[in-house]
Amino acid sequence: xxxxxxxxxxxxxxxxxxxxYVTVKQTADGFENVHMTWGELEERSSxxxxxxxxxxxxxxxxxxxxxxxxxxxxxxxACVRSGRAYVPVDASTPAGRVxxxxxxxxxxxxxxxxxxxxxxxGRAVLDSAEMRALCETAPRCDDSGQVSGEDIHYIIFxxxxxxxxxxxxxxxxxxxxxxxWSQNLTAGVPAKPNGDRVFINQAPFSFDLSVxxxxxxxxxxxxxxxxxxxxxxxxxxxxxxxxxxxxxxxxSTPSFADLLLADNAFNQSLLPDLRLFLFCGEALTxxxxxxxxxxxxxxxxxxTYGPTESTVAVTGVVVTPEMAAEHAVLPLGVExxxxxxxxxxxxxxxxxxxxxxxxxxxxxxxxxGYWNNPAKxxxxxxTCDADGTHARxxxxxxxGYRKDGLLFYCxxxxxxxxxxxxxxxxxxxxxxxxxxxxVERTVVIPERExxxxxxxxxxxxxxxxxxxxxxxxxxxxxxxxxxxxxxxIPRKFVFDDSLPMTQNGKVDxxxxxxxxxx
Numbered sequence: 001x002x003x004x005x006x007x008x009x010x011x012x013x014x015x016x017x018x019x020x021y022v023t024v025k026q027t028a029d030g031f032e033n034v035h036m037t038w039g040e041l042e043e044r045s046s047x048x049x050x051x052x053x054x055x056x057x058x059x060x061x062x063x064x065x066x067x068x069x070x071x072x073x074x075x076x077x078a079c080v081r082s083g084r085a086y087v088p089v090d091a092s093t094p095a096g097r098v099x100x101x102x103x104x105x106x107x108x109x110x111x112x113x114x115x116x117x118x119x120x121x122g123r124a125v126l127d128s129a130e131m132r133a134l135c136e137t138a139p140r141c142d143d144s145g146q147v148s149g150e151d152i153h154y155i156i157f158x159x160x161x162x163x164x165x166x167x168x169x170x171x172x173x174x175x176x177x178x179x180x181w182s183q184n185l186t187a188g189v190p191a192k193p194n195g196d197r198v199f200i201n202q203a204p205f206s207f208d209l210s211v212x213x214x215x216x217x218x219x220x221x222x223x224x225x226x227x228x229x230x231x232x233x234x235x236x237x238x239x240x241x242x243x244x245x246x247x248x249x250x251x252s253t254p255s256f257a258d259l260l261l262a263d264n265a266f267n268q269s270l271l272p273d274l275r276l277f278l279f280c281g282e283a284l285t286x287x288x289x290x291x292x293x294x295x296x297x298x299x300x301x302x303x304t305y306g307p308t309e310s311t312v313a314v315t316g317v318v319v320t321p322e323m324a325a326e327h328a329v330l331p332l333g334v335e336x337x338x339x340x341x342x343x344x345x346x347x348x349x350x351x352x353x354x355x356x357x358x359x360x361x362x363x364x365x366x367x368x369g370y371w372n373n374p375a376k377x378x379x380x381x382x383t384c385d386a387d388g389t390h391a392r393x394x395x396x397x398x399x400g401y402r403k404d405g406l407l408f409y410c411x412x413x414x415x416x417x418x419x420x421x422x423x424x425x426x427x428x429x430x431x432x433x434x435x436x437x438x439v440e441r442t443v444v445i446p447e448r449e450x451x452x453x454x455x456x457x458x459x460x461x462x463x464x465x466x467x468x469x470x471x472x473x474x475x476x477x478x479x480x481x482x483x484x485x486x487x488x489i490p491r492k493f494v495f496d497d498s499l500p501m502t503q504n505g506k507v508d509x510x511x512x513x514x515x516x517x518x
Contacts, residue, residue: 003176004219005081005146011221012042018196020218023068023226024241031230031237033244036070041077048078049141051134052109061085061155061371062107064205065098066114068228071131072205073214075111076154080172083145085152087167090206091116092229096483100164101157104372147172155371156208156308159416159424159488163431167371168208168308175211177364178311179219181336185302185316186216189248189275197222198245198273202252204229208308209281209421213251222249232256239265248273250299253281253421254288261288267295280304280313281421283409283452289324305332305409308423309380309394311365314339315407329451331406339363340386343401351401356410359400362386362393417446417453422487429456429480429488436479438462443499444490445512456490459499459512466495 002010016039024031036044052062064075064086072088079086087105089098095118102110102120110125119125126134147153153172160166191197199217201224203209217224225245231238250257250271257277260266268274277292277299284303292301306313317323317333324330335341342350343357351357362384369377384393399410412418415426426444433442441461446453458476466472473493480489500508 044135045077049081051138052082067091071113088205366392458490
């Protein structure tokens with residue numbers, strides 16, 4: 001099996017002038033396209049990797065900060081070609097969170113691809129101008145020390161229950177094993193006359209869903225059309241851009257598709273070449289699938305499932321009209337080759353079909369654990385013998401069951417929720433609220449609609465009576481913006497005199513979820 005780095009070099013040599021990546025840059029006059037060819041991606045990443053290999057002393061992971069600029073892809077590949085894992089940090093990440101990640105990783109260098117503000121003090125930083133210059137002048141890397149096998153390829157930081165993010169380590173072998181499967185999911189989509197297939201990228205690179213489109217496109221020789229955050233806020237410009245992409249394969253969260261389906265212009269006429277929707281990151285409903293099928297009659301819809309700890313996705317199913325009509329929430333499908341999924345009870349016994357328990361994943365894409373967090377790694381990871389092969393396993397804390405050979409999802413078994421595809425530990429938010437002066441107690445709960453999390457609500461008890469609810473909400477929201485990304489900040493803040501308790505002396509979260517909110 002070829003590695004993704006080998007595949008990228010082969011494609012760059014075969015078609016150096018073909019476009020590999022397109023995004024949109026906001027200007028004073030609107031939006032303009034920015035593109036990078038395969039040859040430019042290969043040349044620039046090799047030269048930047050050459051600089052990293054020659055100038056850095058250690059092999060510690062490197063932070064790569066930015067959003068959708070082509071320089072992000074260059075930096076990712078430069079890191080791994082020089083033998084170092086990379087840690088993607090999106091431009092929307094507040095300075096306090098960037099500092100937490102940097103403190104955990106202790107990078108020798110931060111690659112600031114889009115000149116984000118608030119870089120951690122005392123850290124060496126390479127800005128975008130310096131990076132671009134090195135991409136033109138530095139000696140090329142010979143790739144002899146590139147990551148491979150059990151070397152860490154990337155680390156994605158997710159919400160952690162302690163109030164600090166935790167880093168999920170993904171090895172080069174995990175990624176290659178995932179891509180060997182993901183390429184088959186897209187194999188039925190015909191290439192254009194020039195051999196290209198166009199992938200839509202919606203997720204930020206700090207969200208592991210982006211690995212799906214980014215690396216599957218690079219592995220198969222396709223190209224990527226990225227949708228930056230500012231464009232997602234301008235529907236007219238977004239639809240104009242989508243209509244120019246000639247997209248063949250769409251990869252996003254279901255929530256993003258729902259957002260676009262609210263406009264009747266999101267249909268096959270807008271994207272006549274589109275033949276495949278791939279969804280991951282949150283539950284896909286039968287209703288959404290039916291709307292997509294009606295709007296895009298030429299496209300296949302595939303639902304997938306998998307946590308960051310198992311390299312993006314480990315199951316898949318093609319959604320049929322009958323399936324969409326039968327299920328309010330669609331099944332997650334069947335395991336990919338190299339993966340076994342068990343439904344276990346609280347004692348670790350494997351349950352028969354039809355019985356609900358914890359989804360436990362074993363196989364060749366399971367992470368070796370969290371970065372510098374042996375206690376959490378020991379709690380969530382283990383090993384097993386599956387089909388005669390020794391493999392790592394991961395306890396997802398997702399509830400589910402099997403029926404008729406398909407895996408079904410039943411929600412979380414802990415205080416973690418999924419919101420717009422992002423995995424959020426409610427205790428992470430609570431711990432960051434508790435450090436705000438004046439806050440005595442807090443509980444964050446999900447607000448659900450038809451079983452799906454739509455918003456977060458923070459219930460807060462303060463040390464002194466709140467004089468102005470509006471000003472206090474603004475103060476707390478402002479403090480959280482210094483520590484948490486926007487998607488983790490509750491939409492509602494409720495100030496209570498006390499919090500309801502259970503007979504065991506714990507906060508009664510169920511009572512808060514069912515009670516009035518304002």
